[in-house]
Amino acid sequence: MELKTYAENTWCPGCGNFGILKAFEEAVKELSAEIPLENFVIASGIGCHGKIVDYLNLNSFYSIHGRALSNLQGMKLINNRLVCVGFVGDGDIYAEGISHLIFAAKRNADITAVVHDNRAYSLTTGQFTPTSPSHFKGKSTPEGPPEEPMNPIALMLSAGATFVARGFAGDVPHLKWLLKEAIKHKGFSFIDVLQPCVSFFNTFSFYRKHCYKLEEEGHDFTDFERAMEKAREWDYNREDEEVRIPIGIFYKTEKLTYEERV
Amino acid sequence: MERAVLIGGEAGEGIKEAANLLAKVLVNLGYSVFTYHDYPSLIKGGHNFSIVRFSNEPVGAPVKKVDYIVALDSRSLSLHKENAKEGATWIVDSELPGDIKLPFRKMAKGVKRSSAILGALLKAFRIEEEQGLAVLRELPDYEENEKIFLEAYRLGREVEEIVEVEGIKGDYISGSEGIALGAVDGGLNIYIAYPMTPASPVLHFLASHKRKLGIKVIQPENEIGVINMVLGAAYAGGRAMTGTSGGGFALMTETLSLAGMSETPVVIYEAQRGAPSTGVPTYTEQADLLFVLFAGHGDFPRIVLAPSDARECYLFSRKAMNLAWKFQTPVILLSSKNVAESFFTQEIEREKVIEEPELWSGEGEYRRYKITENGISPLAFPGTKGAVVKVNSYEHDELGITTEEPLKINLMKEKRERKRRAIEEFVRDDKEAVSVGGDLNSKRVLITWGENWGVCCEVGEELGFKAVKPNYLEPFPLERLKDEIKGAEETVVVELSVSGQFERLLKLYGIKADKNFRKYDTRPIFKEELKAFLGGRDGA
Numbered sequence: 001m002e003l004k005t006y007a008e009n010t011w012c013p014g015c016g017n018f019g020i021l022k023a024f025e026e027a028v029k030e031l032s033a034e035i036p037l038e039n040f041v042i043a044s045g046i047g048c049h050g051k052i053v054d055y056l057n058l059n060s061f062y063s064i065h066g067r068a069l070s071n072l073q074g075m076k077l078i079n080n081r082l083v084c085v086g087f088v089g090d091g092d093i094y095a096e097g098i099s100h101l102i103f104a105a106k107r108n109a110d111i112t113a114v115v116h117d118n119r120a121y122s123l124t125t126g127q128f129t130p131t132s133p134s135h136f137k138g139k140s141t142p143e144g145p146p147e148e149p150m151n152p153i154a155l156m157l158s159a160g161a162t163f164v165a166r167g168f169a170g171d172v173p174h175l176k177w178l179l180k181e182a183i184k185h186k187g188f189s190f191i192d193v194l195q196p197c198v199s200f201f202n203t204f205s206f207y208r209k210h211c212y213k214l215e216e217e218g219h220d221f222t223d224f225e226r227a228m229e230k231a232r233e234w235d236y237n238r239e240d241e242e243v244r245i246p247i248g249i250f251y252k253t254e255k256l257t258y259e260e261r262v
Numbered sequence: 263m264e265r266a267v268l269i270g271g272e273a274g275e276g277i278k279e280a281a282n283l284l285a286k287v288l289v290n291l292g293y294s295v296f297t298y299h300d301y302p303s304l305i306k307g308g309h310n311f312s313i314v315r316f317s318n319e320p321v322g323a324p325v326k327k328v329d330y331i332v333a334l335d336s337r338s339l340s341l342h343k344e345n346a347k348e349g350a351t352w353i354v355d356s357e358l359p360g361d362i363k364l365p366f367r368k369m370a371k372g373v374k375r376s377s378a379i380l381g382a383l384l385k386a387f388r389i390e391e392e393q394g395l396a397v398l399r400e401l402p403d404y405e406e407n408e409k410i411f412l413e414a415y416r417l418g419r420e421v422e423e424i425v426e427v428e429g430i431k432g433d434y435i436s437g438s439e440g441i442a443l444g445a446v447d448g449g450l451n452i453y454i455a456y457p458m459t460p461a462s463p464v465l466h467f468l469a470s471h472k473r474k475l476g477i478k479v480i481q482p483e484n485e486i487g488v489i490n491m492v493l494g495a496a497y498a499g500g501r502a503m504t505g506t507s508g509g510g511f512a513l514m515t516e517t518l519s520l521a522g523m524s525e526t527p528v529v530i531y532e533a534q535r536g537a538p539s540t541g542v543p544t545y546t547e548q549a550d551l552l553f554v555l556f557a558g559h560g561d562f563p564r565i566v567l568a569p570s571d572a573r574e575c576y577l578f579s580r581k582a583m584n585l586a587w588k589f590q591t592p593v594i595l596l597s598s599k600n601v602a603e604s605f606f607t608q609e610i611e612r613e614k615v616i617e618e619p620e621l622w623s624g625e626g627e628y629r630r631y632k633i634t635e636n637g638i639s640p641l642a643f644p645g646t647k648g649a650v651v652k653v654n655s656y657e658h659d660e661l662g663i664t665t666e667e668p669l670k671i672n673l674m675k676e677k678r679e680r681k682r683r684a685i686e687e688f689v690r691d692d693k694e695a696v697s698v699g700g701d702l703n704s705k706r707v708l709i710t711w712g713e714n715w716g717v718c719c720e721v722g723e724e725l726g727f728k729a730v731k732p733n734y735l736e737p738f739p740l741e742r743l744k745d746e747i748k749g750a751e752e753t754v755v756v757e758l759s760v761s762g763q764f765e766r767l768l769k770l771y772g773i774k775a776d777k778n779f780r781k782y783d784t785r786p787i788f789k790e791e792l793k794a795f796l797g798g799r800d801g802a
C-alpha cells in the first residue's frame with residue numbers, strides 16, 4: 001500500500017515531523033483492515049506540521065492557521081462515516097485556534113487532534129509558542145517570553161476531552177499505538193506529540209532522557225483525578241535532571257458524541 | 263383603502279406580537295400588510311413600536327403617518343404625536359388620555375397583552391371576534407389569550423368597518439423566514455451560526471423547525487469556528503450556510519478567502535445593522551456594501567445577491583445555494599434589518615430547486631482542481647471509492663498539492679479567473695439580475711438597492727419616477743442596468759449610507775447620478791420622507 005504522494009518532502013533533515021508521518025502511515029496501514037482508506041480525512045493547520053497532508057495520498061483539507069479542527073467538525077456532521085484526523089501545530093492550535101480546540105473537546109466531537117508540539121513557531125523561523133519554556137530565546141523574545149508555558153494536557157482534561165494522551169515523535173512504535181487508539185476512540189481524542197524541531201528547539205536528547213510510559217507504571221486512565229495528577233507531573237517549563245515526563249494515555253472515557261447529540 | 267396602525271409600549275409587553283396578530287387577521291381578510299418593527303437593543307422596558315400598514319393594493323414600504331395609535335405608556339403618547347395623522351384615533355391604556363380607553367396593563371401581563379391589543383383593534387375595525395380567535399388558536403396558552411382577547415373586544419369601541427376584500431392573497435412572512443425557507447428549498451443540509459442581530463431570526467426559525475425540515479442547526483463558539491465548520495461540511499458534500507451581521511462577517515473574512523481558494527461552496531447571509539462596529543444593532547443601514555464586495559485577501563470570484571423583500575429573500579436564498587454549488591465559490595446574501603425583520607404579504611410559491619453540481623465521472627484519477635475551460639472542476643467528496651479529494655489553502659496543482667512554481671500558479675489563478683468570467687456571463691444572462699418598477703415610462707430614474715426597493719417603487723409610481731435596482735452586486739449587471747437608465751433625464755441614487763457607498767460603486771462602473779438621497783439615522787426610508795425629497799406632498 002503506497003500512501004505517499006509525489007510532493008517533495010521539505011522538512012529539515014532529522015525533523016521530528018518525520019516520526020509523526022511514519023507513525024501515522026503505519027497506523028493507517030494497520031487500520032485499513034477495518035476502515036476503508038477513502039473514509040480517512042486528514043486536515044492540517046499552517047506551519048511545518050501542516051505539510052504532512054501534502055505527503056499523504058489521503059483525502060485532505062489543508063486549512064488555514066488554527067482552523068483545521070473546525071473544518072473537521074463540519075465534515076463529521078455531514079458524513080459520520082468519515083474518520084477525521086487533524087494535524088495541528090502548537091502555535092496553530094494552542095494560540096491561533098485555541099477556542100476551537102477547547103470547544104471540540106467540550107462537545108466531544110468525534111475527531112482526533114494530533115498536535116505537533118515542537119514548542120516553537122517554526123515555519124515563521126522560531127518565535128515562542130504557548131508551550132515554549134520561559135527561557136526560550138526566540139526571535140521575538142530575545143530575553144525569553146515574559147509568560148509561563150501552558151499545560152495542554154491539563155487544559156484538555158478540564159475541557160472535557162474523552163481521550164487525552166501525550167506521545168513522543170522519537171518513539172514511533174509507541175506513537176503509532178497511540179494514534180490507533182485515538183482514532184478508534186469514539187469521541188474527541190487529543191494527543192500532544194512532543195516533536196523536536198532540530199532547527200529551532202532541538203529537544204530530542206532531553207525527551208529521550210526524561211520520558212517514561214504511563215502504561216508501564218500501571219497508570220489507570222479511567223481515573224480522572226490520577227490523570228490530572230499525571231498531567232501536572234511536568235509543567236512544560238522544567239528542564240532539571242529530576243524531571244519525569246509521562247507519555248501514553250492519561251485519560252479515556254465514553255460519552256455521547258457531538259454528532260450523536262446534534 | 264389604506265390604513266396604518268402604530269402600536270407602542272415597552273419591550274416585553276407584546277407590542278411586536280400584537281402587530282403580527284393584527285396583520286395576520288388583515289391578511290386573512292384579503293389585505294396586503296407591511297409591518298415595520300422598531301425596537302432598541304434591550305429585553306425589558308425601553309420603547310418598542312410597530313407600524314402595521316395595510317391596503318387592498320399591494321404595500322411594501324414603511325410609512326410614518328398613521329390612522330390609529332395604540333399607546334400603552336405615556337412615552338408612546340409623546341413620542342408618537344409626530345406619527346398621528348389629523349384625526350387619528352388614540353387607543354390608550356386607561357391611565358392615559360385618549361379616544362378609546364382600555365385597562366390593557368391591568369388585563370394582561372407581558373406578551374399576553376398582545377391579545378388585549380388585538381381585541382381592542384378588531385372591535386375598532388368591526389371585525390368579527392372569530393377572525394381574532396382564529397389567529398390566537400395558533401398560540402400556546404390559547405384559553406387565557408382567548409379570555410383576554412374577548413374581554414378587550416367587549417370593552418373596546420367601534421370606529422369604522424374594515425371589510426373583507428377581494429384581492430391580495432399572500433403569506434404574511436418576514437424576510438428572515440424567506441431566507442430560511444429559500445435555503446431549505448435550495449437543499450440546505452446544515453445551518454451553522456453564532457447569534458447576531460438582525461441575522462438571528464433565521465437561526466431561530468431553522469432551529470425551531472429543524473426536525474421537520476430534516477436539517478441540522480448548530481451554534482458554535484464564534485464566527486471563525488462557524489465559517490470553518492461550514493467549509494468542512496461543504497467539503498464533505500453537505501449544503502451548508504451561515505448567517506451573521508457585519509461584525510461577524512468581518513471575523514469570517516480570512517476563511518472567505520479560503521473558500522475562494524479551496525473552491526468550496528458556501529452561502530453567507532449578511533444582514534446589515536447600523537454600523538460601524540457594534541453600531542446600532544437593532545436598526546438598519548447599507549454601509550457594509552463595499553466591505554462585502556471587497557472582503558477577503560486575494561483574487562477569487564464571489565457572488566453577492568441583495569434581496570429587497572420576503573419573496574426575493576426566498577428566491578435569492580434558494581438561488582444562492584444552487585449558485586454556490588454550481589460555481590464552487592462563496593455566495594453572499596446581503597440584506598439589512600428592514601428586509602430581515604419586516605413582514606411582507608407576498609405569495610411564496612414554495613418549490614424545491616436543487617440543481618446537481620458538476621460531479622466527478624468516476625473515471626481515471628480524480629483531480630480536485632482539474633484545469634477546465636470554464637474553470638469549474640468536477641466535485642467529488644471524501645468517502646468516494648477511487649477518489650482522493652485534496653483541497654488546499656495554499657496555491658496548489660490540479661491534485662490539490664501545494665505548489666510555488668510560477669507556471670502552475672498561473673494555471674490555477676487563470677482557472678479561477680475563467681470561473682469568474684463564467685459567473686459574469688451567467689449573471690449577464692440572468693433575467694432577474696436587475697429589477698425595474700415605479701413609473702416604467704418615466705425619464706426620471708431612482709437607482710437603489712436592497713431594502714429601499716418598496717419605497718422607491720411606491721413613490722416612483724405616485725410621483726412619476728422609474729425605479730431600478732441591481733439584484734446582483736457582484737458580478738455587477740452593468741449592461742442591464744445601463745440599458746434601464748438609458749435616456750434618463752434625471753437619476754437619483756437612494757441609499758442608506760452617509761458616505762454614499764452605492765453611489766461610489768456606481769461611479770466605479772461609470773454611472774454618475776445627478777442627485778442622491780442618503781439616509782443614515784439607521785431608520786428605514788419612510789414613504790413620506792422620499793416623497794418630500796422628490797418634491798411631492800407630504801403624507802402617503
Ligand SMILES: Cc1ncc(C[n+]2csc(CCOP(=O)(O)OP(=O)(O)O)c2C)c(N)n1
Pocket residue numbers: 045046047048049050065088089090091092093116118120121122123124129
Ligand atoms: C492568520 C495567520 N497568521 C499568521 C500566519 C503565519 N504563520 C504561518 S506558520 C505560523 C506558525 C506556525 O507555528 P506552529 O503552529 O507551531 O507550526 P510549526 O511551524 O511549528 O509546525 C504562523 C504564525 C498565518 N499563516 N496565518
Ligand code: SF4
Pocket residue numbers: 010011012014015016017048049118122123196197198199200
Ligand atoms: S524548522 Fe523545525 S519543525 Fe520545521 S521542518 Fe525544520 S526541524 Fe522541522
Ligand SMILES: [Mg+2]
Pocket residue numbers: 047089090091116117118119120121122129
Ligand atoms: Mg510549532
